[in-house]
Amino acid sequence: MLDFWTDGVVKATPHRVVGGDDERISVPLFFNPSYDTNVAPAGQSAMLAGDHLSARFRETYVHLQNKEKTPT
Structure with missing residues (x-):
């Protein structure tokens, strides 16, 4: 959100995990x-x-995206 709020002045830190034995x-x-x-x-x-935040959640979590419901 700080990246958005500051129009890119504050960059998000990449946060990726590489697996290992430790x-x-x-x-x-x-x-x-x-x-x-x-x-x-x-x-x-x-x-x-x-x-x-709601928009970001919908982009990230597929189950939160609006889907047409078919009648049961």
């Missing part, structure tokens, strides 16, 4: 603004943080 501990830390916080880059139309 034990690995990962501790993610996430910060999210309130749902109704405007996270649009300066000079652009408003984009609420919640709407932005």
Whole structure:
């Protein structure tokens, strides 16, 4: 979200895991603004943080994408 919010000034850190035999501990830390916080880059139309995150979730998680339901 910081990449979006800052119009690319703050870049997301790539986070890929390469498997191996050694034990690995990962501790993610996430910060999210309130749902109704405007996270649009300066000079652009408003984009609420919640709407932005919801759109990203739909892009990432196929089961959240809207699908036409067929009658049963």
